Amino acid sequence: MIGYDVGMLTKSGQPRGHSGPGHSVTNPDGSQGQDDDSEGRPAAGEARPGSAPRDRKRRVSMADVAKLAGVSSQTVSRVSNGSPDVIEVTRQQVISAMNELGYRPNSAARALKRGSFRTIGVILFSLSSIGNVRTLEAIALHAATKDFAITLIPVTAPTQAEVQGAFSRMGELAVDGVIAIMEIHLLDAATVSVPPGVKVVVVDSNAGETYSVVDTDQADGAHKAVEHLLELGHQTVWHVAGPEESFASGRRQQAWRETLLAHGKEVPPVVRGDWSAESGYEAGLWLAGQEGCTAVFTANDHMALGVLRAFREKGKAVPEDISLVGFDDVPEASSYSPPLTTVHQDFAQVGHRCVDDVLRQIRSNSTEPGMTLVPTNLVVRQSTAAPRDIDVSA
Amino acid sequence: MIGYDVGMLTKSGQPRGHSGPGHSVTNPDGSQGQDDDSEGRPAAGEARPGSAPRDRKRRVSMADVAKLAGVSSQTVSRVSNGSPDVIEVTRQQVISAMNELGYRPNSAARALKRGSFRTIGVILFSLSSIGNVRTLEAIALHAATKDFAITLIPVTAPTQAEVQGAFSRMGELAVDGVIAIMEIHLLDAATVSVPPGVKVVVVDSNAGETYSVVDTDQADGAHKAVEHLLELGHQTVWHVAGPEESFASGRRQQAWRETLLAHGKEVPPVVRGDWSAESGYEAGLWLAGQEGCTAVFTANDHMALGVLRAFREKGKAVPEDISLVGFDDVPEASSYSPPLTTVHQDFAQVGHRCVDDVLRQIRSNSTEPGMTLVPTNLVVRQSTAAPRDIDVSA
DNA sequence: GTAATAAGTGTTTACGTAAACATGATTGGG
């Protein structure tokens, strides 16, 4: 995966000439080109004798293509939309006219006529969490395969007002459906009104009864993490939770607690962080001083990183003195010291399902909610082991 | 920043007992086959034979509002666009009619008429790098303040064909300008043709003479990193570079080399990684075995994380045995062990400038390229120190 | 051979908005 490139600074910049002339449709500064049309177009906006180099050359429309190809604009439309009712010869004429003029369908007009934009809006508060980013990426990629575009609707602050604002802008935005990625519980149907007919899917929230929800199976993941530690022989498992406002955090914490109780274990006090590595560090400092703490489950990997640092500074070895499990499986988790045992979230899957669900709603023109939980799996690395004083080998 | 929620486990996990009854759960391996569907192209629409409770209530249009308010639709348009030429009484009538009917402007029609969508397209290959993500976030936020929306145009593979495809889709996409975030040098003007009139800004590439470019001042950052290590008294600085295709990597490497040469230092062989922590780990294993290696500059923080792990495993202490500097200043860098000295990139600034530049081009209707370099600054933490055998205190 | 289809293409129209132009009402200067 890595190579040694001794001293090689040869300005390797240029990726093979690839000059291939072939088909230079457009000169970026293209003063001219654009052939056709020298025969005076009725609109004649060109006049502008004075300075003003407005090269506001009207875009090529179907009518232009139709004229060149010697057909009606409706036929051009049919070709453009792949209608089977066009004879091959005509189709070729139209296509070559399209190429000659560099025709591109105008999506505004198309959307106006069709009443659909083939676009999905994604509302998100922040891209600072790995999960949001990966989910967004998956959404974008999957939507692209369905020929849908993605419009981003950032929300600057996680307040009711902001979210409400984002939703009400929906109505006027060029969007057929909406995916809201919110890790905060702001989506009470009571307080946020969505324009009628807008299809919504929510990631990670409590809006389950009003809108479709897609999410990682948080409880399942936390359960697996805790079970793993208990099976190794730990008496109980401590927990570094995420911020209180986060639903994901809440669900992980709840599952952690329930799993402990189900095994008849004591439930230690919760340490609460804010997802950041820094807060994990502080939590770790405190945990390192707790008697009998041999196993810790942190609600995400970044906090686990902070915990690791704190433990190292306090002379606690991982996993010899304390075992640690994270959540997320960020790409770097395998390079922590030691490599982190963690719960892998399949964000790609989450994004995929989101798109499928909005498209389902758009197709069926209904807003009937569904719920999808994407399973997790535990990735065991080297940050967990049996506790010192217990022998489970027997 | 973190609070101790001691013992407070009493149901605190479950914010508002929202355990949600009812509500069908769709199994991930979804029996609901509706996946790969026939959605591809809208060849034949709907067909919907029987019932079809299409509540296709035509959307409220200006005409409806006009009728209710007893004015012409043009007056509604004026109110909608904040024209000053409407008398207050009339304006209020229109506004209340709007509210009553729940009118929202139709952006398709608006765009068709205006020839502008107030939308910026962002082409990106991947969201896996921190920089891209943070830049995108900044772009989205800043564009929002300018009342522009963001459309995502993901490119699945960093090939010429893909990028070309993305650009030619531009023409038909509802986009007034484009920001391309590409860390790969694929944007030769010769091979990629942009539809005429499309305003382009490129982040991190070599397209400087054709398109506007905005980027972090990579050379400056690398220079600062190397200078810092040399000032501490190290004889030279080793380098873990990013992948060869990356321009950012190339510039950092080049600046590293030039700085060493400027100080008359020897230039050690380059170790090449691929940005991942894993590749950093491998690089670190190799570096740990090199005689005289006391200072390392890695081209990003994640690789530095891997290097740290390798050094720890090889018994090399940081910074006592080897000093280490990263690049990016990811949020967790301060929680590495030890906290990492690194070059901070101001991605927010980069995104901000991108938007400003596209908007400039859109406003002036020119595509005249500009170039903006955003300065970096070195964040000194605890991974760097003077080498063992040198005394710089004098 | 004629009627009934079907296939391929053209014509008309509507989508919702806003620019350009037109109208009617008010004002003010001489």
Next chain:
DNA sequence: CCCAATCATGTTTACGTAAACACTTATTAC
């Protein structure tokens, strides 16, 4: 008091596309 200027509003039109329908031919059915 009239003409011009200004203001507030109405009317017409065009933006580019695609649905609905109309119109030719060719093909098939009898």
